[in-house]
Amino acid sequence: MEDIAKGIQTQFKDMGIEVPLEEIEERLDKLVNKFKVPTNEARKNTVNVLLKQYNVDKNEFFNQSKPATMSNIADVKADQWVNVDIKVVQLWDNSNSSISQVGLVGDSTGRIKFIKWARDNLPDVEEGKSYRFSNVVVNEWNGKLELTLNRTSSVEPLATDIDAGSTSAGSPEECQVSDLNQENMWANLKAKVVQLWDNSNEAISQVGILGDESGTIKFIKWSRDDLPDVEEGRSYLFSNVVVNEWNGKYEVTLNRTSSIEPLEEDIDTSFQPQGSAEDCLLSELRQENMWANIEAKVVQLWDNSNDAISQVGILGDKTGTIKFIKWSRDDLPDVEEGQVYRFNNIVVNEWNGNYEVILNRTTTIEPLSEEIEVGANSFQGAMIDIQDGSGLIKRCPECNRALTKGACMEHGKVDGNYDLRIKAVLDNGETVQDVLLNREITEKLTGITLEEAINLAADALDQTVVVSKMREDLVGKYYCVEGSLADRYLIAKSIEPLSTVDMEKVDELIADLEVA
């Protein structure tokens, strides 16, 4: 922090302006420590504030750029302007039209990614040839440095060949599926293609599951690598494959140097995803890969834009609710909202601490005539809106309907009774839930009683000051609501503001990402 502050001070000193260090540090400290602003943004903002305060022209300030210097790849640092002599080691596939070329360049000291933008109209480079890149910027992207060519850069072919080191990878060993437990490990593998998955991604040629007697693993074959296709149920020797890790799970990636040879022998895949299904309540579905039979009501069907998914929504029984997914490939009959069904042979999946019911090829769906009372529902999310018709309202003394502009839809102009309520929109990023809070819960949540609300409105001569104040206090924050579903509304029995971060969850997420 002190270094950044001193850096800013020096920059201003170069312009002939003396800024006290404490002033810079105070602003930085407030932004970074109190307001959680990332250091680089805090630095920019502090500079901007000072520029304004001392009336300095932005362009003049930022144009004190330094000339580019000749550098080795190993020595480049973020934000530097450099000239480098390099060889193009690899050009990558690129479908982004704003990027002209992207890949890997290297010299004898190391390798670095480079990007050339379409807008800059620079000449193309070729794999294996050597060039001098002049006036390029070193950027940092996710902790890795990269060279970005820009309008002022130049690309000149070199007559001499730049040594960019050897490209050898580790020599692969014969492995079993259970041995593939290390990122970037190269291997040869004898395995059977257990499953091929539907795949509409043109970049992927085939994707599915490989297995041997030690276990199963996902594999991906890319279109660009032009490898022969494999068949479900056949065994192959896969040579020179790489292991990737994603979300704590390993997968096998085939590449340009891989080979696929069919085997005569049949690889034994003795593991079986089996389990006998028992009748369960929804609250008992708390174990990944568990098989079960359930009787439940379809509480909600969600909009679904994913072709691979046939239906997705919420099932409920007396113990609560759970998300379910029905895949298109499994060709199961459609279910209807509000109807009760018996589902035999479903699988439980866990995702981010939530359990979900996955229907599969072996699942059966039978409509039942009985009715099921769905247990308490809860919803967690951010309140992103409070709708009109919230706050202080008037109700018809005859039918208790909320009045619009002093009139009841049924009974016309009446002298209504005051009430408090909130129609809130909660949103968890995946679904929207309308929530209705009655007077008692509204009073508790807002700390404003009906009497106080009436007084507020009377003082302002405006009934809408109440809802405005509620919006100000409540919107934008996270809540957990429990209640019962009626139509599109969740009628709240309780609402709790959520205001502490679950640090254990954060640690868990960090650990998951770090192994990947």
Place this chain on the structure above:
Amino acid sequence: MSTYVREVAKRMFAKEFRNSDLSFREGDDVYSPQYLLTPTGARVNRLFIVGTLIEKENIGNEAEYWRGRVTDPTGTFTIYAGQYQPEAAQLLSECETPAFVAVAGKPSVYETPDGDTITSIRPESISIVDGNTRDMWVVDTAIQTINRLHNLDGSDSYVVRAKEHYNTDKGSYSSIVLDALKSLKEQI
């Protein structure tokens, strides 16, 4: 569709939003909703962000037109509020900076004459919140981004389109998420 369905407010970090430039309409009449497709395959008609408002400026001439910059652990969101966002414009004109704010709004994409695209948010609502809410949003957004990354190998047509357009590097987005989560641990 028989009933009006409110669009979900998607969560994404500033860096992903900034890297997004593929917008399209679903359907062909003028009332069809407009979407922004992000590198991890989020189809965005509305988004919800919580961050620090570090700068605000009235850049309008006669009518007020406010520009605000809101930072999260990965970068900056730009928000614009004018006469059609009166409540948001009023809050921007009255509030102090820095301040924690929650914003729900519509994504908007602008192409500069140079061919660069600039994304910004037109707020529907904006409110002052506390630091804890901001941290909860970081966790929320991390989880939603991880979910999208997890689905990136799937065959959803939007995901496929996103990957074709952006050549999405899963690793770089998971490290964006990782850095954002780690920043929560560095706080006092």
